[in-house]
Amino acid sequence: MSEHREKLWYILNYIAEIGPVTTQKLIEYTGDIEELMELSTDELRESNILNDKMLRAWNDKRPMDDALIRQYEENEAMGMHFASIESENYPERLKNIPGHPYGIHYIGRNANDYARTASIIGSRGCTGYGRELATEIGKRLSRIGVCVISGMALGIDAAGQWGALNAGGASVGVLGGGVDVCYPRENMPLYERLMSDGSIISEQPCGCPALPTNFRLRNRIISGLSDCVIVVEARKKSGTQITVSYALDQGRDIFCVPGRLTDPLSAGCNEMISQGARILHDFSELAQYFESDDLNVNVARNIELSPAEMLVYEKLTDDLQHIEDLLMATGLPVADLMSVLLNLEIKGVVHQQIKNYFRRCVRL
Amino acid sequence: MLGKVLSGTVTGIEGVQVMVEADISDGLPQFDMVGFLASEVKEARERVRTAIKNTGYILEPKRYTINLSPANLRKEGNMFDLPIAVAVLIGSGAVPQRVVEDCMLFGELGLDGTLRPINGTLPLVTEAGRLGIKRCVVPYENGMEGSVVDGVDVFALKDLKEVIDYLLNPEKYCPVITDAAEMLLKEMRSVKEDFSDINGQLAAKRATTIAAAGFHNILYIGPPGSGKSMMARRLPTILPQLTLDEAIELTKIYSICGLLPRNKALVGARPFRSPHHTTSMQAMTGGGRVPKPGEISLADRGVLFLDELPEFNNSTLEVLRQPLEDREIVLARVHGSYRYPANFQMVAAMNPCKCGYYPDRTRCKCTTADVNRYLQKISQPLLDRIDLCIEMPKLEYDDLALQSDKNETSAQIREKVERAVNMQKERYKNESILFNSQLNAKLIEKYCPLGEAENKLLGEAFEAMNLSARAYHRIIKVARTIADLEGSESITTSHLSEAIGYRTFDKEVWG
Numbered sequence: 001m002s003e004h005r006e007k008l009w010y011i012l013n014y015i016a017e018i019g020p021v022t023t024q025k026l027i028e029y030t031g032d033i034e035e036l037m038e039l040s041t042d043e044l045r046e047s048n049i050l051n052d053k054m055l056r057a058w059n060d061k062r063p064m065d066d067a068l069i070r071q072y073e074e075n076e077a078m079g080m081h082f083a084s085i086e087s088e089n090y091p092e093r094l095k096n097i098p099g100h101p102y103g104i105h106y107i108g109r110n111a112n113d114y115a116r117t118a119s120i121i122g123s124r125g126c127t128g129y130g131r132e133l134a135t136e137i138g139k140r141l142s143r144i145g146v147c148v149i150s151g152m153a154l155g156i157d158a159a160g161q162w163g164a165l166n167a168g169g170a171s172v173g174v175l176g177g178g179v180d181v182c183y184p185r186e187n188m189p190l191y192e193r194l195m196s197d198g199s200i201i202s203e204q205p206c207g208c209p210a211l212p213t214n215f216r217l218r219n220r221i222i223s224g225l226s227d228c229v230i231v232v233e234a235r236k237k238s239g240t241q242i243t244v245s246y247a248l249d250q251g252r253d254i255f256c257v258p259g260r261l262t263d264p265l266s267a268g269c270n271e272m273i274s275q276g277a278r279i280l281h282d283f284s285e286l287a288q289y290f291e292s293d294d295l296n297v298n299v300a301r302n303i304e305l306s307p308a309e310m311l312v313y314e315k316l317t318d319d320l321q322h323i324e325d326l327l328m329a330t331g332l333p334v335a336d337l338m339s340v341l342l343n344l345e346i347k348g349v350v351h352q353q354i355k356n357y358f359r360r361c362v363r364l
Numbered sequence: 365m366l367g368k369v370l371s372g373t374v375t376g377i378e379g380v381q382v383m384v385e386a387d388i389s390d391g392l393p394q395f396d397m398v399g400f401l402a403s404e405v406k407e408a409r410e411r412v413r414t415a416i417k418n419t420g421y422i423l424e425p426k427r428y429t430i431n432l433s434p435a436n437l438r439k440e441g442n443m444f445d446l447p448i449a450v451a452v453l454i455g456s457g458a459v460p461q462r463v464v465e466d467c468m469l470f471g472e473l474g475l476d477g478t479l480r481p482i483n484g485t486l487p488l489v490t491e492a493g494r495l496g497i498k499r500c501v502v503p504y505e506n507g508m509e510g511s512v513v514d515g516v517d518v519f520a521l522k523d524l525k526e527v528i529d530y531l532l533n534p535e536k537y538c539p540v541i542t543d544a545a546e547m548l549l550k551e552m553r554s555v556k557e558d559f560s561d562i563n564g565q566l567a568a569k570r571a572t573t574i575a576a577a578g579f580h581n582i583l584y585i586g587p588p589g590s591g592k593s594m595m596a597r598r599l600p601t602i603l604p605q606l607t608l609d610e611a612i613e614l615t616k617i618y619s620i621c622g623l624l625p626r627n628k629a630l631v632g633a634r635p636f637r638s639p640h641h642t643t644s645m646q647a648m649t650g651g652g653r654v655p656k657p658g659e660i661s662l663a664d665r666g667v668l669f670l671d672e673l674p675e676f677n678n679s680t681l682e683v684l685r686q687p688l689e690d691r692e693i694v695l696a697r698v699h700g701s702y703r704y705p706a707n708f709q710m711v712a713a714m715n716p717c718k719c720g721y722y723p724d725r726t727r728c729k730c731t732t733a734d735v736n737r738y739l740q741k742i743s744q745p746l747l748d749r750i751d752l753c754i755e756m757p758k759l760e761y762d763d764l765a766l767q768s769d770k771n772e773t774s775a776q777i778r779e780k781v782e783r784a785v786n787m788q789k790e791r792y793k794n795e796s797i798l799f800n801s802q803l804n805a806k807l808i809e810k811y812c813p814l815g816e817a818e819n820k821l822l823g824e825a826f827e828a829m830n831l832s833a834r835a836y837h838r839i840i841k842v843a844r845t846i847a848d849l850e851g852s853e854s855i856t857t858s859h860l861s862e863a864i865g866y867r868t869f870d871k872e873v874w875g
Contacts, residue, residue, distance in 0.1 A: 125731055154732055186733060264726060320723055322757035323567045323865070334570040335846070339861035346824045354716075354723050355869050356567070356755040 008037045009084035010072045011065055013103040014205045017057040018050070019217075023102045025049045033084075071206070079195075080179055080206060081106050091201075093117070097224040097250045101203035104221075105179045108199035111225055114147035114170060116290055119226035120163075121240050122156025122233040127265055128353035129318045130156055130233035132362040133257065135163035137230060140283055142169020144292040147198070149174065149226045151218060156232045158187055161194070171198040172225060176218040177210035178202055201225070216242055223247035228289060230255045230280060234268030241268055244277070253289070255280040303347055308332070312340045313360070316350060320357040367454025367461060370468045371447035372491055373439050374484040376702045377616040377657070379491030381468075383433045384444065386451035391427035397448075399432030402440045402654075408473075412449045415473040419524045421458055428452065438699050440654055443482040446471035446501070449524055450531070463531040467499040468492045470506075477524040481505040483622040486615050489513045499539075501527055508629035509619060511540040512547075512612065542629050548611055551632020557598050560771040564759055565591055571754040571866050573777055576602045577784035578845030579799035581688070581710040581749055583673070583868065586756030588720045592713035593638075595756075596669045599711060600634035601774035603666070604785045610665045613705060617657050617664055635666035637708075641675040649683050655695040655702050660687050663708035673714040674741035681746055684710065688749050712750065714742075724758065739869070751801055751838045753868040784848035800844045808837055812844050812855055821857045825864050839863045 012023065012033070029047050030036040041059055044050055050058065061068075072082060083089035084103040091111035094100045118141055120134050138148045138160040148164035150157040152173035161171040173194045177183050179202045182191040194200050203221060204214060219239065223229055223246045231254065234240035247254055254277040259266020273279055280286065305313060315321075315329040327337060341358060344350035351361045367386040372379045395409050409430075416423055430448055432439050447469045453459045470488055472480040485506040492500050493516045500518050502510045507520025517539035521527050530537050562569065568584065572595055575582040584592040606614070614631045618624045624631065639648065639659045650658035660668060670676060687693045687706040695702045717735040721728035730738075788799055791811060797803065803811065814822070822839070825831065831839075843855045843863035850859070 125725065125729070127725060184733070322755065324565060324757050327566050328564075334567050335858060335862045338865040339858045342821075342825060342861040342864055346821075346828045348828070352829070354755070355753070355867070356865065357723060 005033055005086060006082065006084055007069050007072055008033050009086070009103045010082050011037065011062075011068050013082070013084075013101075013203075014068055015054075015057050015061050016205055016208060017054045020099050020101050020203075022049060022054065027102075033086075075105075075206060079107055081110070083110065088112075091225055093226075094221065094224045097220065099220065100224065101221070104201055104203050105206060106199050106201045107179050107195050108197075109170070111172060111199060111201060114172070116145060117147045117149050117172070117226045118286070118290075119149040119222050119229045119243075120156065120160030121150060121222065121229060121231055121243055123235060123238060123240065123265055124153050124155035124157075125265075126155040126159075126233045127263075128320060128351065128359065129362060130257075130265065131159040132351070134159035134232045135166075136362055137232070137283075137286070138163025138165075138169075138171075139167040141286065141290075142167045142171075144287060144290055145169070146290055147172060149222055151176075151215075151222055152183075152187055152190060152194070152200075154184055154186060158190055160230075160232070161190060161198075165190075165193050165197055173198070173200045174218055174222045174225065175200060175202040175210065176204070176214040178204050178206040178208040180206050181208065181210060183210035215239065219243040220246040220250075223252050224250055226252060228253040228255060230257070230286075231269050231272065231277070232257050233259065233265045234272075235264055236267045236271060238268055241272070244272060254278060255285065255289075303349055305344075305347075305349075308336070308340050309344055309347075312337065313344060313349065316358060316360045318359055318362070320353060320359050323356045323358065326358065365455050365457060367451040367456075367459075369447040369451040369454070369464050370492075370497065371444060371470055372468060372488045373437070373441055373443070374487050374620050375437075375700070377487055377613070377620060377704060379484065379487040379489075380437060381491060381495060382437070382439060382444075384447040384451045385431045385433065386448065386455040387429045387431075388424075388426050388452070388455040389429075393425035393427065395428045395430075397430040397432070399430075399435050400438050401432065402438060404442055405432070405439045405444050408445045408448050411445050411473045411475065412452065414475045415445070415477040415524055416449055416452065418475060419477040419528070421453060421456070423452070424456065428455075438654075441482065441484060442472040442480075443470035443484070443488065445473035446479065446524070446527065449473060450527065453528065459528060459531060463534075466497055467501065467531075468497050469501045469527070471501070471503045471527075473524060479503040479521060479523055479527070481626060484616075484620040485509045486512065486612065486619045486624075489516055489518060490612070490616070492516050499534075501530065505626040507540040508542055508627065509615065509624060511542045512544045512615070512629050544608055544611075544630060547629050548606065548608065548632045551628075551630065552605060555601055555633050557601055557774075559598050559602060559774045559777055562591060562594055562598065563771065565595065565756060567865075568595055568754050568756050569772075571752050572599055573602065573781065574842060574845050574849065574866070575599070575709070575711075575752050576777075577781045577849050578751075578788070578801050578841065579709055580751035580801040580842065580845065582712070582752040582754070583747075583750045584711075584713040584754055584756055585716050585869070586713075587715060587724070587758045590756040590758050592756060593669070593671055596638075596667065596671075596711045596713060597636060598774065599667050599709070600636050602777040602781050603634050603709075604778070604782045606632065606634060606665060614665050617661050617704065621657055621662070623662070635663050636669060637663040637667070638669040638671060641670070641672045641677075643676070643680060645677070645680045645683050648680050649687070649693055650695055650702070650704055653697060654699065655697060655704075657704045658693075660684065660693060660706040660708055661704040664705045665707055666709070667711050668708040670710065670712040673712040674738055678741075678743065682743065685745055685749065710750070716755070721758075747868050748834055748838075750868050751842050752866045754866060780849060783851065784845065787848045787851070800841050800848065803837075803841050803844070805837060808840055808844075812840050814840070814855060814860075818855060818857055818860055821860055822864075825861070829864070831864075831867065835867050839867055842866055 089110040134156045142164040148171045164171045179200050219242050229247045256269040256272045256277040257280045369384045481503045489510040493513045504520045504522045510518035611630045691707040693706045716722040717730040843859040846859040847855045
């Protein structure tokens with residue numbers, strides 16, 4: 001692999017209109033990247049591979065070759081790397097997926113550093129339970145040395161990645177825009193953390209905005225980079241299901257967290273389970289999957305509860321309950337109930353996700 | 365000849381004495397009025413001339429000069445017609461000067477000589493009382509209102525003819541007599557809303573009680589139909605009863621705005637003002653070239669309810685900050701500055717998100733960003749002035765079907781509130797404050813000492829809940845009020861933990 005060839009791939013990647021499928025056809029037509037990039041417009045038109053739009057993009061962007069090469073060099077110096085399919089930094093896992101990208105951009109460590117990977121995916125508008133569970137799974141995975149892959153979206157994605165990072169593990173964020181575009185903006189802290197403690201990957205050229213059409217393609221990289229895909233919460237017909245169908249095409253294993261029958265946020269998970277996804281009914285499932293001996297990650301905690309605390313704790317569920325419902329259920333006066341709940345919260349067994357709305361903490 | 369009559373005008377909510385002088389002398393027939401007059405006062409000329417003619421007196425074609433003194437005070441309002449008419453009649457010799465000694469006159473005249481009601485009777489009569497004037501003549505409709513003032517006999521008369529008759533034969537007329545205290549009680553009993561109307565929402569009721577006891581500002585957050593407005597509307601019914609002084613202050617404000625019903629002497633119930641969220645800044649604070657009291661003054665001694673808080677224009681909300689601290693508003697205008705009381709309790713209500721159903725995720729499709737964006741419309745400085753915040757859940761059928769006779773009535777709650785208020789009054793008798801909500805950092809240290817266990821709990825709670833330092837003082841103030849409600853001298857851990865439950869939402873904690 002020469003640097004010259006890398007630059008050629010970089011230029012080709014920059015012509016975003018020419019996607020992986022067309023690139024594959026072009027390479028098959030010419031046999032090599034260097035010959036491809038030498039072709040004139042007329043020769044390309046003769047090949048009948050590119051449509052008018054692609055040809056126009058090619059004509060518009062090829063004159064900028066020199067500028068792009070400078071950009072490539074600047075990017076490398078700033079830590080925004082490019083790896084073509086020929087590069088040793090190109091993720092091995094991606095090479096054998098259908099429609100794989102011919103070049104990827106990344107910040108941080110290259111994806112081949114991670115021996116074992118799993119993606120944690122799910123809804124953006126998740127429940128508090130789902131978020132906490134994703135965090136916990138991320139944490140546990142990172143403890144047995146598994147890197148957590150996800151899309152850096154709000155909700156489950158970010159929760160799983162934060163779980164892994166906060167437990168000292170690594171995580172990879174796969175973006176729908178360029179690697180230098182933090183999307184969504186709210187996850188800037190996560191983005192910065194991934195730069196130092198993990199990786200950020202995208203097949204889109206630098207500076208490309210996070211276009212809605214890119215996210216479908218982004219999802220195939222998330223599943224492609226992972227050994228297995230863990231779905232925490234998903235509605236029916238969600239983006240998560242796109243990732244799962246890619247994962248099936250790519251032969252990845254799928255774990256789903258089972259949910260309640262009536263919960264629309266788990267409907268997607270339950271549906272996938274009925275179609276044959278593995279049920280994540282216990283954390284040891286995952287430990288076995290990754291052949292980790294570290295099955296006893298569960299740290300049993302013995303917390304003493306007073307009778308009143310016990311009474312309240314028993315009425316709580318995994319769903320959010322307003323203090324008003326608990327008043328009805330327990331029959332305690334407002335003042336007493338509030339102090340019991342505060343004590344439970346301080347003991348770490350109850351979570352007040354939204355003010356005055358309580359639920360039990362997730363214990364695996 | 366010269367005629368002199370006492371009258372008055374209103375600036376702010378206070379009456380100011382004005383001397384009306386009329387001189388009649390030989391010369392070209394003319395009717396001149398001087399004395400820094402607003403146009404409604406200048407127009408009195410035509411009304412007075414015609415009313416005098418239609419009452420049966422003849423105005424000779426002479427030179428009439430009317431002066432309203434002091435000359436540097438702008439004269440506003442419709443109360444000068446009657447004093448001008450009487451001064452003219454004195455000047456023309458129809459009425460002797462001595463009959464208006466010790467008497468103040470106010471009233472608007474119709475062309476036929478009838479007396480029409482005026483705004484600001486109460487402040488004017490109060491001013492008369494302060495100056496030691498014994499008698500006031502007011503239009504018939506304003507009689508009850510004026511009679512509230514002690515030490516001034518108020519005569520409510522129907523037309524100019526009757527006024528002249530009264531001045532000449534005062535012994536024939538009786539002053540209006542009202543029992544202000546009795547009237548206040550009657551007013552209070554006529555309030556229809558009651559807390560027992562509300563089923564369920566025990567936590568919110570408790571928070572409302574605490575808000576009433578410490579005069580804390582409160583914020584309700586809940587989905588549509590959870591009873592936020594219903595709760596707010598009933599807050600005035602559990603606030604301590606108005607004292608006579610408070611009622612008089614309040615009546616003055618309503619009187620100068622012309623909002624006092626004609627047959628009422630006093631505003632007896634604590635006001636509940638609920639300005640719409642499109643309300644302008646001027647309507648809120650008081651506006652105009654000569655400012656009229658705004659919503660915050662009309663809510664004086666009562667509740668200013670801001671429904672749909674995030675929908676309010678930001679500048680409209682930000683102007684509330686200073687009156688919330690100072691308990692009054694000073695409006696500066698070209699002719700001087702006007703001071704209106706604004707001692708109100710702010711009660712706000714809002715939905716938890718744009719669609720209103722968060723955190724019920726089966727109905728709410730707002731993204732977390734949407735929810736936060738909605739909350740962030742409210743500025744932190746305003747939030748800092750809200751001590752209590754309660755989230756109300758949507759009501760289930762079971763709650764609605766509950767027996768309503770089990771609910772506490774407003775009278776029962778008010779009793780508890782008044783006990784707590786009296787404790788505060790006793791505690792702060794050497795301070796310039798009345799309520800726990802007015803405690804500042806220094807006074808908190810003095811009056812709200814925390815024991816070891818309490819400090820430990822607070823420390824743990826701050827740790828576990830990631831609370832901000834801003835919340836600290838608010839929590840202690842609310843805990844102090846809860847302790848007062850329980851009749852406890854010291855703040856205990858249970859008071860504190862309840863207060864923590866009512867803290868204002870922190871932006872980081874939400875969602």
